[in-house]
Amino acid sequence: MSIRFFVVMAMIGLSASVEWGYEGPHGPDHWADDFPDCASNKQSPIAIVHAETVTNSSLGLFKHSMFYSVPTTMNIINNGHSLQVNLDGAYTINDDTVLPTSYRAGQFHLHWASEGTEGGSEHYLNGKQYFAEIHIVHFQSRFAALADAVDIDQGLAVLGIFVDPTAEEDNMEFERLLIPNTTLEGQNMTYVNGFSLEVLLPHNLEYYRYEGSLTTPPCAESVVWSVLKEPIRISPAQKLRLQRGLQGHLSDGSTAYIGNNFRSIQQINNREITRAETCSSASAKAYHVVTLAVAAFFGAILRF
Numbered sequence: 001m002s003i004r005f006f007v008v009m010a011m012i013g014l015s016a017s018v019e020w021g022y023e024g025p026h027g028p029d030h031w032a033d034d035f036p037d038c039a040s041n042k043q044s045p046i047a048i049v050h051a052e053t054v055t056n057s058s059l060g061l062f063k064h065s066m067f068y069s070v071p072t073t074m075n076i077i078n079n080g081h082s083l084q085v086n087l088d089g090a091y092t093i094n095d096d097t098v099l100p101t102s103y104r105a106g107q108f109h110l111h112w113a114s115e116g117t118e119g120g121s122e123h124y125l126n127g128k129q130y131f132a133e134i135h136i137v138h139f140q141s142r143f144a145a146l147a148d149a150v151d152i153d154q155g156l157a158v159l160g161i162f163v164d165p166t167a168e169e170d171n172m173e174f175e176r177l178l179i180p181n182t183t184l185e186g187q188n189m190t191y192v193n194g195f196s197l198e199v200l201l202p203h204n205l206e207y208y209r210y211e212g213s214l215t216t217p218p219c220a221e222s223v224v225w226s227v228l229k230e231p232i233r234i235s236p237a238q239k240l241r242l243q244r245g246l247q248g249h250l251s252d253g254s255t256a257y258i259g260n261n262f263r264s265i266q267q268i269n270n271r272e273i274t275r276a277e278t279c280s281s282a283s284a285k286a287y288h289v290v291t292l293a294v295a296a297f298f299g300a301i302l303r304f
């Protein structure tokens with residue numbers, strides 16, 4: 001059985017209605033039949049290995065304050081392949097040390113593993129695949145809507161946040177996403193009181209940066225990716241509620257829980273993966289190197 005998605009490209013707001021999913025005849029191996037970019041050479045997600053990334057000292061860090069502004073409208077929807085929150089009047093990030101131009105948040109959504117299965121996140125970090133990954137999708141703020149920026153070079157900037165389900169207590173901020181109003185495909189709810197997306201961020205905002213694509217059709221290679229190093233944490237009970245929280249349509253007309261809605265990792269090819277670190281991380285390493293050098297120096301003296 002395969003979950004069948006008649007996707008109205010809700011994620012990016014396109015009007016084209018094309019069927020795609022995560023398994024079967026319309027699974028990722030067949031996406032390129034209808035969406036040629038999915039077979040191109042700057043695709044996402046990828047496996048990030050810290051030791052193979054390069055420090056970019058001119059790359060600035062995100063600040064928590066950039067995310068404080070509460071969107072005017074927030075609508076949470078079960079779109080048949082994910083849990084998504086569409087934003088209106090959201091914050092804009094306007095700091096060219098962090099992103100190449102000014103970007104506004106348009107929506108965020110999640111990818112996760114089905115109950116009893118491994119995996120979940122789209123990116124890997126140092127060989128690890130987390131239970132889930134949040135994607136906050138931003139678009140160049142010179143455009144009126146997210147859909148207008150999808151085919152533009154660097155039109156989108158996506159922030160990826162890993163979700164680790166090992167917390168001993170519930171994450172009360174994540175709780176806002178685990179609501180009964182999205183049980184059935186198409187169901188949605190507008191929050192009476194919106195909230196700042198800052199509540200979904202970890203403390204440490206160090207990140208990896210590379211140029212890639214949407215991880216769902218049409219796989220447009222217009223994404224400036226930022227993948228946070230530190231995950232957020234939710235409880236195992238919250239993990240289970242997400243896995244049993246949303247239903248999508250099956251090809252036989254019945255329903256099943258949505259999950260395993262992640263794409264497999266793609267070739268990095270000749271792309272460079274850089275990283276932005278806090279001064280303390282960078283200087284801590286420099287300090288360590290100096291310490292080793294001093295130790296080696298005195299070690300050499302003592303041998304005389």
Ligand SMILES: [Zn+2]
Pocket residue numbers: 109110111135215
């Ligand atoms: Zn995504």
